[in-house]
Amino acid sequence: MSEELEAREIAAEQGYVDEVYVQLEASTRSAQALAAEGRNRGKLEHEGGLVERDAMVFQAAKRIAQLDAAHEGLVFGRLDLDPAIDPLPRYIGRIGVRNADRDVLLIDWRAPAAGVFYQATAATPSGVVRRRVLRSLHRTVIGVEDELLDQEIETDLPIVGEGALMAQLSRARDRSMHSIVATIQAEQDQAIRAPGKGVVSISGGPGTGKTVVALHRAAFLLYSDRRRYEGGGVLVVGPSGVFMRYIERVLPSLGETAVALRSLGEVVGGIRATRHDEPAVADVKGATKMAELLRRTARQHAPGAPTSFRISWRDETIVLDPGLLGRLRRQLMSQGRRNRQLPRVARTLLDAMWRQVTGERGRERGREAFDDDMLSHAGFVEFASAWWPPLDAPTVFGWLRDPEFLARVGEGVVSREDQVVLLKSWDGSAGPTIEDVPLLDELRYALGDVPQRTDDERDLDETGLLEGGVDLQELTTISEREYAPGGLAWSAPTHRIEDDGYAHVLIDEAQDLTPMQWRMVGRRGRAASWTIVGDPAQSSWPDAPEATAARAEALEGKELHEFHLSTNYRNSAEIYAFAAAYARRVGLDADLPDAVRRTGEEPQVVGPVDDLEAAVRESVTTISGRVEGTVGIVVPVARRSEVNAWLASWPEHADDAAGARAAVDSSVTPSGEDRIVVLTGLDTKGLEFDGIVVVSPQEIEDESATGRATLYVVLTRATQLLTTVS
Numbered sequence: 239m240s241e242e243l244e245a246r247e248i249a250a251e252q253g254y255v256d257e258v259y260v261q262l263e264a265s266t267r268s269a270q271a272l273a274a275e276g277r278n279r280g281k282l283e284h285e286g287g288l289v290e291r292d293a294m295v296f297q298a299a300k301r302i303a304q305l306d307a308a309h310e311g312l313v314f315g316r317l318d319l320d321p322a323i324d325p326l327p328r329y330i331g332r333i334g335v336r337n338a339d340r341d342v343l344l345i346d347w348r349a350p351a352a353g354v355f356y357q358a359t360a361a362t363p364s365g366v367v368r369r370r371v372l373r374s375l376h377r378t379v380i381g382v383e384d385e386l387l388d389q390e391i392e393t394d395l396p397i398v399g400e401g402a403l404m405a406q407l408s409r410a411r412d413r414s415m416h417s418i419v420a421t422i423q424a425e426q427d428q429a430i431r432a433p434g435k436g437v438v439s440i441s442g443g444p445g446t447g448k449t450v451v452a453l454h455r456a457a458f459l460l461y462s463d464r465r466r467y468e469g470g471g472v473l474v475v476g477p478s479g480v481f482m483r484y485i486e487r488v489l490p491s492l493g494e495t496a497v498a499l500r501s502l503g504e505v506v507g508g509i510r511a512t513r514h515d516e517p518a519v520a521d522v523k524g525a526t527k528m529a530e531l532l533r534r535t536a537r538q539h540a541p542g543a544p545t546s547f548r549i550s551w552r553d554e555t556i557v558l559d560p561g562l563l564g565r566l567r568r569q570l571m572s573q574g575r576r577n578r579q580l581p582r583v584a585r586t587l588l589d590a591m592w593r594q595v596t597g598e599r600g601r602e603r604g605r606e607a608f609d610d611d612m613l614s615h616a617g618f619v620e621f622a623s624a625w626w627p628p629l630d631a632p633t634v635f636g637w638l639r640d641p642e643f644l645a646r647v648g649e650g651v652v653s654r655e656d657q658v659v660l661l662k663s664w665d666g667s668a669g670p671t672i673e674d675v676p677l678l679d680e681l682r683y684a685l686g687d688v689p690q691r692t693d694d695e696r697d698l699d700e701t702g703l704l705e706g707g708v709d710l711q712e713l714t715t716i717s718e719r720e721y722a723p724g725g726l727a728w729s730a731p732t733h734r735i736e737d738d739g740y741a742h743v744l745i746d747e748a749q750d751l752t753p754m755q756w757r758m759v760g761r762r763g764r765a766a767s768w769t770i771v772g773d774p775a776q777s778s779w780p781d782a783p784e785a786t787a788a789r790a791e792a793l794e795g796k797e798l799h800e801f802h803l804s805t806n807y808r809n810s811a812e813i814y815a816f817a818a819a820y821a822r823r824v825g826l827d828a829d830l831p832d833a834v835r836r837t838g839e840e841p842q843v844v845g846p847v848d849d850l851e852a853a854v855r856e857s858v859t860t861i862s863g864r865v866e867g868t869v870g871i872v873v874p875v876a877r878r879s880e881v882n883a884w885l886a887s888w889p890e891h892a893d894d895a896a897g898a899r900a901a902v903d904s905s906v907t908p909s910g911e912d913r914i915v916v917l918t919g920l921d922t923k924g925l926e927f928d929g930i931v932v933v934s935p936q937e938i939e940d941e942s943a944t945g946r947a948t949l950y951v952v953l954t955r956a957t958q959l960l961t962t963v964s
Contacts, residue, residue, distance in 0.1 A: 244382070244398050251372055252379045254329065255313045258343050259377055261335055262312065312377075313344060315355050316370040318395055320388065323365045330355050332492055347492075348461035356427035363388035368395045422454065423447075429801035430455045434463060436797030437768040443831040444817070444954035445808030448771045449746050449924055453485060455769050456744055457492040470741025472497045473762055475505060477747045477923045478672075479512055484925055498740075502751075503672040505758055506679045511670045514920065516875070517942035519663045522656045523673040524752025526784055529680055534647040536684035537571055540627060541637055547621045549591075551611065552600040556591045563625070566590055575686025576629065583626040588612060628688045631681040635674075639664050676754035683761065687734045740766050747923050748772035752779055753788035760792025768793065775821065775828035776951045778920060780943040806833040808926050813960045816841040817953035824939075824946045837958060845964030851884050854933055857961045859890060861929035862914060865958050869914045870927040872952045874937035881933060882916045919948040922955050930956035933963055 315330030334346035345352045358366040367388045373381040383399030422430065429451050432438045438455065440448050456474065460467045474489075476482050479501045489497050503511035515523060522528075539545075547558040558566075566586055570579040588609055595601060595608065612618045638644050644657050652660070663671070670678060743763035745751065749772035751759065779785050806814050814833040821828040847853040854871065862869045873881045885891060891914055917925075919938050932938070932952055939945040953960065 243396055247382055247396060247398050248379050251313075251316070251370075251382060255372070255374070255377065255379055258313055258329070258331070258335055261337050261343055264338070265335070311374050314372050314374070315347070315352075316368075316372065317355055317366055318368040318370070318393075320365045320367060320391055328352075346461060348458045353427070353431065356422045357424055358387055359424060360385075360387050360389075367391050367393050368397070370398075422451075423805070425801075425803055425805075426451045426454075429803070430458050432799050432801065434459055435767055436799060437770060437793050439798060439800045440769065440771045440803065441773060441800070441829070442803030443773055443806060443829040444776070444951070445806035445814065445833070445926075446803035446831050447807055448773070448803060449485065450488065451803070452744055452746060452769050452771045453488045454492065456497060456742065457489055457494045459742055459767075460494050460496065467741045468496045470739070470766070472742045472744065473740040473766075474499050474744045475746065475759055476501055477750055478921060479503070480917070480921055481746075481924045501672075502755055503675055505762070506675055506682070509670060509675055509678060511672045511675050513668070513671050514875075515663055515671045515673045517944075519659055520673045520752070521780060521943070522652075522659050523663075523671075523677060524754050524779065525781070526753040526788060527651050528677060528754055529757060531648055531651050532677060532680040533684055534651070535634060535638060536576060536681055538637065538643070538647060539567065540629065541640070541643065543627070544621055544625055547618075547625075549612075549615070549618060551595070551608070552597065552603065554595055554597050554600055556594045558587065558590065562590060567626075570626070575684065577688045578686040580626065580628060581689055584613070584622050587618075587622055587625075629685055631678045631685060634681050634685065635678055673752070673754075676752070676758040679758045679761070680754065683735060738762050739764060742767050742769070744769040744771075746771045747776075748789070749774050749777040749785075750779060750920075750923065751785060751789070753781075753784050756785065756788035756792045760788075763792070768796065773829055775826050776923075776947055778923075778942070778944045778948055804831050806831040807835070808957055809833050809954055810835055810837040810839065810958060812837060812840050813956050813958075814954065816960065817950060820953055821950050824950075826946060826950055828950065839959055841960040841962070843962050843964075845962075847963065850933070850963065853963045854881070854884065854931060855888055857931045857963055858885075858888075858914065861931060861959050861961060862891070865928035867913075867928035869929045869931070870922065870925070870955060871914065871916045871931050871933060872919060872922055872938070872955070873916060873933045874941050875918050876941070877933060877937070878916060878918055885914065885916060919945075919952050922952055926955055926957055928957055929959040929961075931961050931963060935962050935964060 311332065312335075313329055313331045317328040317330065319328070328351070329344050330347050330352045331344040332347065333344070334342070334349065335344040337343050347355070354364050354366055355369065358364045358369060365388075367386070369385045369387055371383045372379050373383065381399065384397045386395075386397050426447055429438065429440050432455070440452055440455075442448050453474070456472055460472065474485075474497055476485065476499070482499050482501045482504075486499055489495070503509075514520065545560045545563065547563075549556050570576075570582060570586060573579060573582070591612070592605055592608055600608070638647075639661070641657070641661055644652075644661065645654075648657055738761055740762050743759065743766045745759060745768070748770045774782070777785075809817070811833040814831075818828070818830045821830070842857070844853055844857060858869060858871060871881060871885065930952070932949075935949055935952075938952065939949045942948065
């Protein structure tokens with residue numbers, strides 16, 4: 239192939255790309271004008287003007303965001319079809335673009351007309367003569383890669399390049415995942431365009447593109463049924479904050495911004511956890527038995543709340559003793575969640591008290607007068623508010639820090655040994671761990687939302703204690719003053735339970751979800767369609783049957799569509815052969831995909847060594863000098879602070895690891911700008927690096943019951959170079 243031919247083809251494609259960008263800018267100006275018109279309508283002195291303004295500004299802002307996000311690599315594909323089908327080329331891009339005459343300049347990659355771009359093969363060309371991928375830097379076309387699919391049709395189309403997929407696989411990694419929209423393979427495309435209902439399960443070994451395929455599927459669903467998925471919301475859940483930052487640019491680059499990205503520590507609104515418990519603690523907190531423990535906890539009498547009440551009325555003494563209050567509490571709890579019973583509390587107490595009024599003088603006054611007198615009595619109002627206060631999940635969770643309370647509610651559910659483990663993990667004010675978040679969510683649902691009353695209802699009942707709703711101001715003040723647990727500065731969820739439902743839920747690294755995490759995520763997808771991504775061999779949860787049962791409960795009644803990806807695009811064949819050999823050696827039942835790319839670089843095994851820091855430093859220096867992209871130093875949990883301190887002290891890596899000095903504390907996650915980062919094995923889930931240095935692999939294997947699976951994951955994170963140091 240001559241350079242002259244390639245230059246000529248690039249210039250021709252650049253001309254078309256320029257035309258598309260001109261139209262894109264015109265579309266942006268139109269959207270901006272629509273937004274301005276909407277704001278002007280808001281100046282009208284009537285409610286209709288405000289409604290029109292909000293609708294126009296909202297729609298215009300969405301379109302502007304979509305157009306802005308799609309600028310990078312906007313045009314990436316071209317199809318030349320059999321002239322009998324279509325004599326004109328079809329261009330494929332991140333979004334659809336039409337010219338002023340409404341003619342199609344660019345076909346959205348998710349449109350049915352673009353499907354053949356991914357599905358056509360040399361064996362089944364489907365009318366495609368040539369498939370071309372355009373490689374661009376910003377707006378400039380820098381290369382083209384062609385495939386001649388139908389060799390039986392006579393054509394003078396030039397064929398340029400050596401394959402778009404291999405060019406993509408060979409590029410350097412940075413700290414973000416990129417879309418594969420230009421290089422989606424046929425088996426990946428089938429999963430992306432799968433039916434929108436039920437559950438789509440995407441499985442496959444390391445490096446098969448499960449995550450990025452699932453994200454492209456989310457973009458496809460939003461395109462195919464925007465009203466449903468944008469209206470109901472799409473929730474994407476991943477294993478860690480590091481992972482979520484890694485994938486956060488994929489959907490915007492595909493023109494989609496209306497998606498909620500949450501790590502497992504951020505699924506519950508108002509709570510953000512970034513710290514993992516030690517494996518032994520995580521195993522206790524993740525087990526299904528915790529659901530029963532928390533159900534019991536939510537039904538307990540609030541510590542410190544009054545246990546009796548006495549008042550005189552019309553020469554009679556009315557007593558609510560502990561036995562009677564216990565029966566009333568059980569009566570209220572039998573009617574539903576605790577907080578939902580707040581409007582019934584006063585009526586239930588008043589009914590029980592009125593039954594004790596037997597004297598003629600009291601009965602003559604009547605029930606209405608009795609209720610009025612009680613509701614205007616400060617002592618009764620304070621008692622009722624304190625006996626049944628509105629409760630939030632962090633407050634009730636704090637009760638479990640009391641050993642006697644935990645022993646009482648945990649009897650027959652959680653062993654004494656497990657209680658000791660839990661109490662130790664909750665001793666302090668560090669805030670919740672990632673494993674605590676599902677427990678807080680469990681309590682949140684067991685307690686229920688506090689019903690809120692309207693202004694009219696509040697005006698009719700100034701006490702806030704009668705049915706129809708609850709005036710939160712007085713009750714919440716009393717609750718916080720009396721029952722806030724010392725030392726647990728955790729905020730309560732900021733949104734209500736009814737706001738938790740989504741139209742689609744996407745779970746990545748699903749094999750790692752604990753049963754309690756499945757319960758938490760399952761609540762968000764009761765009426766949703768699902769995409770579930772995972773590889774059982776990479777699981778960090780030790781009780782697979784328990785997790786499987788929890789998953790089945792979360793997905794109950796939904797039709798399952800299964801897709802399996804069989805080709806490893808991430809690792810070089812040399813690196814994956816090393817990882818696969820380890821999996822076989824330690825007895826992992828691993829899905830071993832075929833790696834398609836060779837580099838000639840075998841993994842390096844260093845050690846045993848006397849000076850671990852010096853050996854790691856030399857390995858990191860060697861790898862970082864040979865690759866252009868990111869380098870990961872993967873360590874046992876116990877060594878993370880130590881190795882972060884090493885990295886911060888190495889002057890030759892000061893620029894590459896600017897965040898290392900701030901990350902000496904193991905609770906700090908790496909900056910998105912760092913080229914070299916220190917991570918634990920669990921932190922690497924879903925990530926990839928040009929080079930990996932694994933520190934003390936035997937310690938990683940030994941640190942948990944699933945350490946072998948974790949180390950296998952670590953060995954599959956590198957795309958080019960891998961070194962282990964023992």
